Amino acid sequence: xxxxxxxxxxxxxxxxxxxxxxxKSEQQRKKGCAKPLTPGxxxxxxxxxxxxxALQPIVDxxxxxxxxxxxxxxxxxxxGAASSGSELYRTGFTxxxxxxxxxxxxxxxxxxxxxxxxxxxxxxxxxxxYSTCVPALIGDDIDAVCKAASEKFDTPxxxxxxxxxxxxxxxxxxxxxxxxxxxxxxTIEPEEPTAYDINIIGDYNLSGELWQVKPLLDRLGIxxxxxxxxxxRYRQVAMAxxxxxxxxVCSKALITLARKLEERYGIPFFEGSFYGISDTSxxxxxxxxxxxxxxxxxxxxxxxxxxxxxxxxKIWNALEVFRPRVEGKRVLLxxxxxxxxxxxxxxxxxxxxxxxxxVRKATEEDxxxxxxxxxxxxxxxxxxxxxxxxxxxxxxxxDVLMSGGRSQFVxxxxxxxxxxxxxxxxxxxxxxxxxxxxxxxxxxxxxxxMWADLRDPAPWDExxxxxxxxxxxxxxxxxxxxxxxxxxxxxxxxxxAALESSAVDFEDC
Amino acid sequence: MTTIAHVKRALSTNPLKSSAPLGAAMxxxxxxxxxxxxxxxxxxTAFAMVHLVRHFKEAVPLQTTAMNEVxxxxxxxxxxxxxxxxxxxxxxxxxxxxxxxxxxETRGEDVVGELKEIVSRRKxxxxxxxxxxxxxxxxxxxxxxxxKAVTAIVDALLEPGDPVWNDRDLRQVNLLxxxxxxxxxxxxxxxxxxxxxxxxxxxxDLSTSLDGHVSDAWKGTSLGGTPLSDIxxxxxxxxxxxxxESMRDAAALIEQRAFVPFRVFRSLTGLKSVDAxxxxxxxxxxxxxxxxxxxxxxxxxxxxxxxxxxxxxGLKVAIAADPDLLFSLASTLSGMGAExxxxxxxxxxxxxIQDLPCTEAFVGDLGDxxxxxxxxxxxxxxxHAHGRHASAALGIPLVRAGxxxxxxLGAQDICRVGYRGTRAFLYEIANTAQAHHxxxxxxxxxxxxxPQEFEHVSYAQAS
Numbered sequence: 001x002x003x004x005x006x007x008x009x010x011x012x013x014x015x016x017x018x019x020x021x022x023x024k025s026e027q028q029r030k031k032g033c034a035k036p037l038t039p040g041x042x043x044x045x046x047x048x049x050x051x052x053x054a055l056q057p058i059v060d061x062x063x064x065x066x067x068x069x070x071x072x073x074x075x076x077x078x079x080g081a082a083s084s085g086s087e088l089y090r091t092g093f094t095x096x097x098x099x100x101x102x103x104x105x106x107x108x109x110x111x112x113x114x115x116x117x118x119x120x121x122x123x124x125x126x127x128x129x130y131s132t133c134v135p136a137l138i139g140d141d142i143d144a145v146c147k148a149a150s151e152k153f154d155t156p157x158x159x160x161x162x163x164x165x166x167x168x169x170x171x172x173x174x175x176x177x178x179x180x181x182x183x184x185x186x187t188i189e190p191e192e193p194t195a196y197d198i199n200i201i202g203d204y205n206l207s208g209e210l211w212q213v214k215p216l217l218d219r220l221g222i223x224x225x226x227x228x229x230x231x232x233r234y235r236q237v238a239m240a241x242x243x244x245x246x247x248x249v250c251s252k253a254l255i256t257l258a259r260k261l262e263e264r265y266g267i268p269f270f271e272g273s274f275y276g277i278s279d280t281s282x283x284x285x286x287x288x289x290x291x292x293x294x295x296x297x298x299x300x301x302x303x304x305x306x307x308x309x310x311x312x313x314k315i316w317n318a319l320e321v322f323r324p325r326v327e328g329k330r331v332l333l334x335x336x337x338x339x340x341x342x343x344x345x346x347x348x349x350x351x352x353x354x355x356x357x358x359v360r361k362a363t364e365e366d367x368x369x370x371x372x373x374x375x376x377x378x379x380x381x382x383x384x385x386x387x388x389x390x391x392x393x394x395x396x397x398x399d400v401l402m403s404g405g406r407s408q409f410v411x412x413x414x415x416x417x418x419x420x421x422x423x424x425x426x427x428x429x430x431x432x433x434x435x436x437x438x439x440x441x442x443x444x445x446x447x448x449x450m451w452a453d454l455r456d457p458a459p460w461d462e463x464x465x466x467x468x469x470x471x472x473x474x475x476x477x478x479x480x481x482x483x484x485x486x487x488x489x490x491x492x493x494x495x496x497a498a499l500e501s502s503a504v505d506f507e508d509c
Numbered sequence: 510m511t512t513i514a515h516v517k518r519a520l521s522t523n524p525l526k527s528s529a530p531l532g533a534a535m536x537x538x539x540x541x542x543x544x545x546x547x548x549x550x551x552x553x554t555a556f557a558m559v560h561l562v563r564h565f566k567e568a569v570p571l572q573t574t575a576m577n578e579v580x581x582x583x584x585x586x587x588x589x590x591x592x593x594x595x596x597x598x599x600x601x602x603x604x605x606x607x608x609x610x611x612x613x614e615t616r617g618e619d620v621v622g623e624l625k626e627i628v629s630r631r632k633x634x635x636x637x638x639x640x641x642x643x644x645x646x647x648x649x650x651x652x653x654x655x656x657k658a659v660t661a662i663v664d665a666l667l668e669p670g671d672p673v674w675n676d677r678d679l680r681q682v683n684l685l686x687x688x689x690x691x692x693x694x695x696x697x698x699x700x701x702x703x704x705x706x707x708x709x710x711x712x713x714d715l716s717t718s719l720d721g722h723v724s725d726a727w728k729g730t731s732l733g734g735t736p737l738s739d740i741x742x743x744x745x746x747x748x749x750x751x752x753x754e755s756m757r758d759a760a761a762l763i764e765q766r767a768f769v770p771f772r773v774f775r776s777l778t779g780l781k782s783v784d785a786x787x788x789x790x791x792x793x794x795x796x797x798x799x800x801x802x803x804x805x806x807x808x809x810x811x812x813x814x815x816x817x818x819x820x821x822x823g824l825k826v827a828i829a830a831d832p833d834l835l836f837s838l839a840s841t842l843s844g845m846g847a848e849x850x851x852x853x854x855x856x857x858x859x860x861x862i863q864d865l866p867c868t869e870a871f872v873g874d875l876g877d878x879x880x881x882x883x884x885x886x887x888x889x890x891x892x893h894a895h896g897r898h899a900s901a902a903l904g905i906p907l908v909r910a911g912x913x914x915x916x917x918l919g920a921q922d923i924c925r926v927g928y929r930g931t932r933a934f935l936y937e938i939a940n941t942a943q944a945h946h947x948x949x950x951x952x953x954x955x956x957x958x959x960p961q962e963f964e965h966v967s968y969a970q971a972s
Contacts, residue, residue, distance in 0.1 A: 037551055037575035039588045040595030046552025064520075068611040068647035070528035072521075074556040077895065078563065078915075091898070096521035096874070099647050102615055113519035133550055133612040134647070137581065164550035165578050165612065386568075390727035409568035413723055479704070479802040 046164030050172020067132035136163035177257035205230030209430035327351035334403035417445035522876025532654030537606030539713025549610030563915035600729030614645035655688035687753025689834035806928035820939035822846030827882035832859035
């Protein structure tokens with residue numbers, strides 16, 4: 001590994017703003033926060049995956065993957081990060097390294113040529129160039145290629161050094177943040193900075209979740225200057241250093257970026273969430289308070305409180321409609337992080353019973369909150385093996401599983417309703433209105449009439465009544481021509497006649 | 510003879526290929542009680558798994574040796590051993606199929622040697638069959654990986670036999686299925702074989718593992734597929750039917766090991782291709798007649814030819830797919846009078862691309878496909894779901910074929926083989942053409958538009 005990359009990784013793992021990291025011993029901290037992966041029992045993406053996830057929602061930029069086919073070929077255009085403008089980010093660009101490129105060391109040259117072709121054809125505001133395992137292994141210097149290409153083609157080419165084997169998706173997120181800090185943020189000055197400019201870090205606008213929150217910010221007159229990165233434009237991210245406050249959304253991974261923005265540009269940050277009603281209100285209140293501290297007009301707080309009161313009342317009214325349909329239903333929640341508690345409280349408010357929630361990826365803080373809300377820690381669990389979860393659902397100890405795509409089939413194959421609450425989901429559940437969408441999704445899943453039909457036994461599994469005995473099958477099968485009638489008149493082909501006649505069909509007749 | 514052109518570009522835009530290890534994993538999933546294992550970084554597996562899940566809408570048991578920086582440099586034999594041990598503990602698979610990736614192949618690991626050492630030392634692994642195929646991502650695509658995996662399965666699990674003293678079952682045939690066949694297609698081909706009173710051993714058999722069904726219990730392995738006992742029984746078959754040119758190597762290996770003669774069927778789509786298949790089945794089952802249901806199917810297909818040729822004759826079609834699928838669909842449509850305006854494929858390893866019904870074929874990506882189809886004024890695109898970008902850009906319809914199809918349900922149920930499947934395919938193409946029927950305008954023929962002042966303007970609009 002290049003020393004530069006090694007230093008980078010050591011740097012992002014030493015995160016003073018992260019509670020978990022601070023509570024570790026010096027020795028533990030050196031090891032970083034990446035858990036060693038177990039062969040044969042690992043799940044999840046690699047560092048490259050994480051880096052691409054974090055940067056791809058910069059929608060007008062081109063994203064070029066320097067790799068053999070698999071890294072881009074198996075993964076392009078597979079996420080639901082929505083764009084309100086350019087669609088260039090959904091185009092899959094790769095150098096598709098061949099054996100010859102690798103053996104002859106043509107990687108760097110090919111990358112440079114690819115950059116020229118890309119920029120000539122699409123004229124993007126910038127190109128993000130991702131390194132992957134193979135070019136890192138053979139020592140392609142993508143930093144040098146990017147530097148040369150940036151000058152030659154007068155377009156910023158940003159190297160993202162996060163080859164898959166250095167670690168997990170989480171580490172990739174962090175390294176992507178570093179790339180933004182090193183090469184993008186602070187390179188462009190906004191024309192008219194205002195006292196109401198904010199950064200939102202860690203919301204990828206999946207299915208348009210950012211847009212569920214935007215109307216609230218619009219009404220308060222707050223502008224998302226740096227969206228890192230959801231429905232983002234390159235220039236927008238480049239101006240992020242002029243925001244007044246940073247909100248870090250459900251992401252421990254990008255905390256380093258938030259902290260460094262504070263250190264370098266004096267932008268204070270807070271961690272918040274737009275999932276759940278109370279969380280959304282809390283986030284808005286904190287956001288406004290911090291903006292006022294940074295010089296925004298004091299009346300922002302009054303407007304914020306008014307907005308929250310109005311929206312909360314509206315949303316509880318809208319949710320009340322669903323109460324009779326979801327009350328008393330038992331939910332098994334298998335997500336992680338802050339979602340463990342931010343959704344729980346809203347579901348309980350509607351009379352649903354949360355029989356269990358996973359606390360993987362959750363911090364101690366998150367766990368305390370869960371215990372507070374659930375009044376006991378008996379329902380918290382870390383990981384659950386698919387087999388156990390299948391049994392739990394099959395025995396109908398829960399009415400619905402809310403989880404990410406990985407456990408989707410565990411629920412479905414147990415003939416149990418499933419609601420997608422992770423990043424691949426197709427519906428946005430953020431902000432106040434998102435909560436209604438989520439409860440509607442639960443209602444739609446649980447109360448679908450097909451479940452009853454599906455769970456009823458097949459005709460042959462029902463308690464059988466006595467049927468009258470029938471004589472053995474007779475005649476000729478119209479499909480295969482095979483017959484078990486000895487005296488049949490119809491002449492068979494000699495060869496077929498030679499066939500041993502059987503009472504069992506070859507076919508379904 | 511088709512000339513093969515390579516697009517001279519460093520940049521690949523919108524890849525057409527899926528990777529070779531993914532193809533190998535798919536083939537392994539057609540074995541009963543299997544878990545495919547990628548020897549690479551965990552991302553290689555994650556991307557492939559998401560890809561497979563999005564296509565089949567099924568849980569896919571795919572695992573990784575989770576190579577990190579240190580093991581990449583020092584060698585990953587320990588990672589493989591640990592992975593096998595963990596998989597056995599977790600899901601007790603009967604079969605583990607290992608596929609290498611670009612990462613481990615760039616380093617150049619001797620996995621065959623290492624695996625041999627592991628298996629001989631770890632006696633406790635004995636009840637799990639372990640197969641390894643070298644499938645670097647930088648060499649070929651899905652079809653190549655699939656073919657290598659099938660050959661590897663035969664190589665590892667079929668014992669050499671005696672040319673004379675063997676106990677042939679004359680009613681048993683081997684059916685080697687190429688990567689271009691969907692679960693429904695495998696099932697249809699098996700149905701046809703069974704209709705002749707023959708028992709097929711299907712390798713690999715996706716029709717029982719990835720056909721999309723609810724089973725009674727949760728398994729951490731493939732949910733069906735070729736039973737391991739069937740694989741050793743390949744030696745007793747009277748004949749090997751290899752579907753797709755990419756299956757030739759595996760068929761030849763069976764012949765070499767067990768003296769089972771074989772024949773490759775490059776396509777089972779189209780009247781003449783299916784006829785050739787039926788002819789050999791008649792021979793193998795010792796009959797000069799065919800089952801009535803097949804005769805009926807053929808009569809129906811003949812009628813479909815009559816009805817569909819009005820719409821397909823002269824149609825300019827652009828196809829992008831792995832070689833076997835490309836050949837199969839292109840030759841069928843060309844046989845109906847369509848013009849293969851553009852053919853783009855993924856790999857040059859399969860000689861079938863030299864016999865496409867067009868003068869030139871390109872090895873390229875969907876970006877090239879879009880450009881070429883536009884230049885050749887194609888009226889219809891046939892490729893996998895990622896072709897939706899080209900379809901939208903060119904404003905011409907897309908018929909989804911190949912892997913992946915993630916934006917439609919029932920990808921596993923598409924059947925374009927046999928008399929029935931060909932009929933469905935012709936109707937699909939003809940209907941797509943009709944749905945995008947161009948209504949003639951005076952301008953099409955060079956006439957001036959009809960003057961506006963003749964148009965009746967309703968009272969409401971006028972005021």
